[in-house]
Amino acid sequence: MAFFEGASSAAGTSAVKTLKGLASCSGLAIFLAISGVAVTTPLPVQAQAYSFNKVEIEGTQRIEAATILSYLGIAQGEVVSAAQLNDGYQRLVGSGLFEDVQIIPRGNVLVVKVREYPTINVVSVEGNRKVKDDVFEPLLKSQPRQVFSPATAEQDVQTIVEVYQAQGRLAARVTPKIIRRSNNRVDLVFEVIEGKNTEVERLSFVGNRKYSDARLRRVLETKQAGILRAIIQRDSYVPDRIEFDKQVLKDFYLSRGYVDFKTTGVTSEFSRERDAFFITFQVQEGQQFKFGKITTVSEVDGVNADEFHAAQNIKSGNVFSPAQLDNAIARLERLAIRKGLDFIRVEPRVTRDERNQLLDIELVLTRGPRIIVERIDIEGNATTLDRVVRDQFRIVEGDPFNPREIREASERVRALGFFADAQVEARPGSGPDQVVIDVDVEEAPTGSLSLGGVYSLENGFGLNLAFTERNFLGRGQFLSASFQNSSDSLNFSFKFAEPAFLGRDLEFGFETFYQSTDQASADYNTRSLAFRPSLAFPINEYSRLGLRVFAEGTELLTTENLKSDLILKEAARGRQIGGGVGFSYSYDTRRTGLDPNRGLLFQLNGDIGGVGADYQYARATALAQAQTKVWNDQVTLLATVEGGMLKSLNGANSRVTDRFRLGPSKLRGFATNGIGPRDFSSVTADDSSGDTVGGNMFAVARLEAQFPLGLPEEYGISGGVFVDAGTLWGLDDTLGGQIDDSAHLRSSIGASVFWETPIGPLRFNYSKVLAKENYDEENNFELTISAQF
Structure with missing residues (x-):
């Protein structure tokens, strides 16, 4: 017969009860029959008793007779009452092994008839379009080659319903059905009506x-x-x-x-x-409070509170922030560890000044309990190595237990991005002065293969193909390979990074890339290849320093239309191959800073290269960016200043492949290679603009405001305005003054529309140039969109 046929999930529960009820009715009838015999007996004061010399079992296929007898609980020749007989029946029904049970006394023979639940042949979900089968497979408890259970099937119904409810499909209905097969087998089918999203x-x-x-x-x-x-x-x-x-x-x-x-x-x-x-x-909402008086006191003999007070970074008058208070406490506790003071805790005591809306903070240095970390247990990491998780802890077995350090380690484990969930808890150890740190993680996918399309007026249409693995071989290593192709460029890059080199907070990495450009605004092409191993490490919580060596090769290719005397001279020097060293320094508070409304980014890069080539150089670039939110976080203000300098070290001249070039990504309103020194020796009747040759120095400043446009925020559309100014100048060879390499100022203003679309971020810029040279090339419209699928 069909199981729960035509029933919803709620009706399915009733059907399960009905199925069990039918079996219960059989037992009840037998019990009444036995009771009826007892009623007609002339000894009303004594309960009827039975003794069976033999128990016959009928209907078994897979289950042994001994199993049934053990549930029945009646031994051969044992005297049992009607109540004991009914108890045995109830135990057989409650075992969940049988679809139907009947107990029939025949004189001194007890006949037990059973019908076993069928074996599941196939479990399938039908009607599901929005949720794939592989989502349900690990969740369903009913499995092929197992005995069918109505209770388990009903649990699976609820599981499927919950999956749809998690997606907002509250109207989803699930109906379980069974299809009878030969040899007491059934196909279990869950029919789904998904319904619409609520x-x-x-x-x-x-x-x-x-x-x-x-x-x-x-x-x-x-x-x-x-x-x-x-x-x-x-x-x-x-x-x-x-x-x-x-x-x-x-x-x-x-x-x-x-x-x-x-x-x-x-x-x-x-x-x-x-x-x-x-x-x-x-x-x-309540009232907004600010930090009031900040004091530090010590309740530990021999600890100077003034020295610790100087280490905290809270300023009175700043808006109160729990993150800033936690940061100050962490600073003081780390200072205690560096000074060899174990078990020191910092307890914040807060006093409210309701009238002035201030919170006075007293940071109290106390002696915490003497508890040692016995061990760190890590579970759930099937792929990720234990050491990757352990590297996020600043403590090891045998160190003093610090609850704050455990919480911070928990956040670092989650920040890895390797786990869908990570729980870090402490529990009592083998002794009263010991604790065990339990780390329970649930791994998540860490690799991606993306195929994307890119379009911009700067580079035209392009194709991106990238493979990324953030936890390579479970070692926490980063690996990526990417290919990018547009109408005038071809790029390939490969990167690898080991974040815990030599077991320390030291990142070792290397990258190699190949780039080929077909200059859209000049009659020459370039080829470049580089290999760069590097080491990077943190200086403090906001700063990071990287050191690198590199080898690179560049080639300047001319075309038959090239007329520029400067480019021809530089191309005649042939392929250049050299090496060098460099560094990178960054200071970034945009995401880890204490003020959620403000952020600062500073980057400084320096290279000394060309060793082995005919041109040795020193190159430096710097970027400073600040952002803040005003008008109750409605408007974001962004200011960026960026510059670079290229200097010859051996008196040789730079080539166009070494010099800086500016495009709309740095100076909006102008085309790629649209500004800077130009060689007008290439001017012809058909082309009077000359060839762009780049510059040894550049400087730009960008100011931008982003704000909502009053549209529903779920559309993801916002607006912005900007003003840019900058210049590109400086050459080692001006062909005797024929090339103007002066620092002429360019500027532009414009408006932007931002749209966070499901296929990627889209940005449209309209620019109006305010200041330029006659030969500069404008780019008033810019549209950029990228997609991954």
Whole structure:
């Protein structure tokens, strides 16, 4: 017969109970029959007793008779009551081994008739289009070659429903059915009606005064349904996501000094059409607090509090930030470790000044409990080596236990990006003064193969093919290979990095790349090849230093149309192969800084190269970028200053392959190679612009503001305005003054539209040039979009 035929998941549960109830009815009838015999007996004060000389078992196929007798619990010749007989029957039914059970007394013979549950032949899910079969396979408990169980099948129904609910398909229905086969086998089929996504039609807030609904909606993971509702999945209603959003809201306000913020409630109303939700977050912001008086005291004999106070970096008057307070505590505890002071803890004691909305912080140095780390146990890492996880801990077995260090190590393990989940907890060890650190991880995919398309007015259409593995062979190593091709360039690169070289916080890496360019605005082409091994290490929490050596080769190829005397001279020098050394320094607080509204990036690169070639040089580039958010985080201001210098070390002249060139990525409003010194010896009647030859120095400044356009934020569309200024100048050989290599200032203004599309980020720029030279080439429109699939 069909199992649960035509039933929903709820009806399926009833069907399971009905199936079990039918078997119970058989037992009940037998029990009543036995009771009936007892009633007619002339000894009403004594319960009926039975003794069976033989037990016959009928209907078994796979299950041994001894198994049935053990559940029945009746020995040959034993005197049993009607109640004991019924108890045995109930044990057989409760074993879950039989689809039907009957117990029939025949004189001194007890007949037990059973019908075993069939064996599952095939388990399949049908009707599923949005969720693939491989998602369900590891979740279903009903498996082929196992005995069919209605209870297990019903659990699988609920599992499938929960998978769809996690995607916002609350109307999904699942009906389990069985198809009878020969030899007591069945096919178990879960028929799915997926239904449509239950969307979030409106996402609103009540009680927010400091930040608008639009700003808070950008914080949440849940999004409103918009024009891209068929593609964007975050506009589906997922109850678990609401709880996550409540925590995200709290973190957002706490990081901005609202220490009393709380979400008082969340209401989710179903639309009349029952296809969408209206979600309202009820919040209580409270007042914004700032850091007040910061003091440091010591409760440990021999510890100078003033020395520790100088190490904390909290400034009175700054907006209170839990991250900044945690950072200060971590600084002090690390200082204690460096001074050889074990078991020192820093306890923050906060005093509220309600009138002035200040939080006075007293950092108290105390002696913590003397607890030692007994061992670190790591579980769940089937691919990733233990040492990769252990490298994220600053402590080892035998070190003093520091709860803060354990929390920070937990964050570092999660930040690796190798695991879908990582839990780090401490539990009591083998002694009262020892703890065991348990690290339970769930591995996630770390490799990707991407095929993408790129388009820009600067480089035209292009193709990207890239392979990336962030946890190569489970060693935490980074490996990537990429191929990029556009209308005027061809690039291939290979990179490898070992982040824990020699077991230290030292990154060893190397990269090699090949680049070929077909200059769209000049009559020459270039080829270059380089190999660069490097070492990098942190200087402090924001700074990093890298050292490298490199070998490189460049080739300048001319065409029959080339007329430039300077390029012809440089091409005549032939292929150049040389080597050198360099360094990179970076200071970045944009993502790890203490102020969520501000960030600073500074990069400095220097190279000395050309050893072995006819031109030795020193090259330096620098970039400084600052960003901040104003008007309640509605507007992002970004300022960038960038420059570079190339200097000859042996008196030889640079080539165009060595010099800097500017394009719209650095100076908007101008074409690639559109500005800078030009060789007008190549001027012809058909082309009076001359060949661009690059420059030994450049400097640019970019100011930009990004802001919402008033459109629903789920569309991902925002706007911006910008102003750029810069120049490119300087040559070693000006052909006796024929080439103007002066630092003429160029500038432009413009507007931008940003669109975070499902296929990649799109940016459209319109630029208006304010200052330029007559020979400069403009690029007023710029469209850039990239996609991966």
